[in-house]
Amino acid sequence: AERPYVPAVVIGSGYGAATTALRLGSAGVPTLMLEMGRLWDTAGADGKIFPDMIQPDHRSMWFRTRTEAPLASILWLDLVNRDIKPYAGVLDRMHFDEMDVYVGRGVGGGSLVNGGMAVTPERDYFEEILPRVDAEQMYRRYFPLANRMLGVNSVDRDWFEQCDSYGYARLSRAHADRAGFGTTFVPNVYDFDYLQREEAGEVPKSALGSEVIYGNNYGKRSLDKSYIPAAIGTGNVTLQTLTRVRSFRQEADGTYVLTTERIDELGEVRGVGEVACKHLFLGAGSLGSTELLLRARETGALPELSGELGEQWGPNGNVMLGRANHPWDTTGLVQSGMPALGIDNRADPVNPVFAEIAPVPAGIETWASLYLAITRTRERGRIEYDAATDSARLRWQESQGQPGIDQAKAVFDLINRANGTSYRHDLFGDTRAFENRFTYHPLGGNVLGRVTDDFGRVRGYSNLYVTDGSLIPGSTGVNPFVTITALAERNIERVLAEDF
Ligand code: FAD
Numbered sequence: 001a002e003r004p005y006v007p008a009v010v011i012g013s014g015y016g017a018a019t020t021a022l023r024l025g026s027a028g029v030p031t032l033m034l035e036m037g038r039l040w041d042t043a044g045a046d047g048k049i050f051p052d053m054i055q056p057d058h059r060s061m062w063f064r065t066r067t068e069a070p071l072a073s074i075l076w077l078d079l080v081n082r083d084i085k086p087y088a089g090v091l092d093r094m095h096f097d098e099m100d101v102y103v104g105r106g107v108g109g110g111s112l113v114n115g116g117m118a119v120t121p122e123r124d125y126f127e128e129i130l131p132r133v134d135a136e137q138m139y140r141r142y143f144p145l146a147n148r149m150l151g152v153n154s155v156d157r158d159w160f161e162q163c164d165s166y167g168y169a170r171l172s173r174a175h176a177d178r179a180g181f182g183t184t185f186v187p188n189v190y191d192f193d194y195l196q197r198e199e200a201g202e203v204p205k206s207a208l209g210s211e212v213i214y215g216n217n218y219g220k221r222s223l224d225k226s227y228i229p230a231a232i233g234t235g236n237v238t239l240q241t242l243t244r245v246r247s248f249r250q251e252a253d254g255t256y257v258l259t260t261e262r263i264d265e266l267g268e269v270r271g272v273g274e275v276a277c278k279h280l281f282l283g284a285g286s287l288g289s290t291e292l293l294l295r296a297r298e299t300g301a302l303p304e305l306s307g308e309l310g311e312q313w314g315p316n317g318n319v320m321l322g323r324a325n326h327p328w329d330t331t332g333l334v335q336s337g338m339p340a341l342g343i344d345n346r347a348d349p350v351n352p353v354f355a356e357i358a359p360v361p362a363g364i365e366t367w368a369s370l371y372l373a374i375t376r377t378r379e380r381g382r383i384e385y386d387a388a389t390d391s392a393r394l395r396w397q398e399s400q401g402q403p404g405i406d407q408a409k410a411v412f413d414l415i416n417r418a419n420g421t422s423y424r425h426d427l428f429g430d431t432r433a434f435e436n437r438f439t440y441h442p443l444g445g446n447v448l449g450r451v452t453d454d455f456g457r458v459r460g461y462s463n464l465y466v467t468d469g470s471l472i473p474g475s476t477g478v479n480p481f482v483t484i485t486a487l488a489e490r491n492i493e494r495v496l497a498e499d500f
Helices: 015-026 123-129 135-150 157-162 167-178 192-199 227-233 285-298 398-419 481-499
Strands: 005-011 031-034 091-095 100-104 183-185 237-240 243-250 256-263 269-282 311-314 318-324 341-344 354-358 368-374 382-386 391-395 443-445 464-466
Touching (some): 005 015, 005 256, 005 285, 015 031, 015 227, 015 481, 031 243, 100 285, 123 135, 157 167, 167 354, 167 368, 167 398, 227 237, 243 285, 285 391, 285 443, 311 382, 318 398, 354 398
Parallel strands (some): 005 031, 005 269, 031 237
Antiparallel strands (some): 091 100, 183 341, 243 256, 256 269, 311 443, 341 354, 354 368
16 A cells, blocks of 8 residues: 655644644644544534533543543532443543543644643742753743743633632632632633623633533634644644554654554544654653553564653642532532632642632532642652553552642641531542542653653654653643643754754
8 A cells, every 4th residue: 555655743633742733834844643533623413512511422532431520429429420422532531550541532632621721830840840941941932932822811800700600719719718828810721701701691601501621612722723723724734633643663764654543433443554754743642652652662663762761650749629618608500611710839848739729510509619739749650561452551559649639638628627618528439538540630751851852852763752741750730731832832943943
């Protein structure tokens, strides 16, 4: 069969991949993007592209027979999840021994399913995790660039104070305040003007219509509304969806040859093919890119890959918890699915917690205040290659999550004490108050300056690059996508200047 050749291939279409594709295309490099999920641009029978969280259907999850939402239960009842038909849905929950990893599937990767919180990390912590990156340049040039390109905006403060949509956030702020904790507004890529018009009843509801994690039909500037159309608009970038890269090898002349598998939306394999390229960029996410490199090393295709592959993996200290409110403290029937406020205890050296005040967009009063706490610990796991199943395995023990729970507990014990409240024990399937057996923020595996050089070039081979969250060693202290984007902008600028 014909083996197509393109100068550059980008695997994936999340933050790192989309950024890289745009800059390659702008520089005139013909580039092919390969994404295993579908393009989310066509309405289903209900007139919507994505389902909501209350009645999720086949579109919600990646080949499952039942949804697997992060909040497993309410009052221990399995009210949240639904039986669904297997389909190339938008959210995947990857299962490993003692940790599950949520990721987006489709053109735009995690940007399709995430909460849109666009947070630039504190500079001193950034310098700590990536000491070899010129922080001055990052904060002067690449963080502002990423924020601009992603369409980051902030909620109008006056509106925030009197709207219905963020009643739940104001309540949590008052409770935090009583314990002496400060809060900070969190910028977002969701269009807050649109959100205001949703509350005013002027436009179809998305953030106010229980939409998040299975996609947003309106309002959100996901990558398929920002970087990706810009990339395609250069005329040099083409996109191939429902195409999973299985493996790749390098030929004697340096050409990379990828083996791809095309599926249809029902999972039927439509064909296996090959594509060749000179420059190969891995943007398949922390687990995806690390798996591809581990497979290449362990099967002997690229034996010189770093021995540090798979190391420094972390869940960004994610800990989810709920507090039980007094009957008079209602959080409201309408809750914006896009968080806008966080409890900010990052300055505390002992418990440096940044806790997003999360919605419970159940459409009913649950008397629960929910939080996704981002804690900071030195605990790291490792991604390994399992030859028997030809797939990645995540080595992370539940006990490694305990230091993060301890940090979150230190903060929320004080908030509960100051308010005479307690934890909710009914939200995570059993009676635990703190859930960190899953993460939204997988990071690491191909750490910058270790597995790659200081600009994402994979050590041991030329013209091979990593562009995504796997470059960051396990923690950013805040929600990670702005950092992933800014780092990708920085790296591709250097690579284009020196390697093309
Ligand atoms: P990804 O965005 O994961 O993109 C990787 C892409 O590669 C995917 O589209 C995947 O399908 C594709 N792929 C993988 N393997 C292959 C293969 N072999 N072949 C072809 N394609 C492949 N972060 C924030 O900053 N703020 C938030 O508010 C926030 N909320 C979140 C909420 C949820 C529910 C989730 C799941 C995540 C959230 N995140 C948030 C995290 C954020 O979305 C991720 O950190 C980010 O998407 C990671 O970017 P990436 O470029 O590393 O890869």
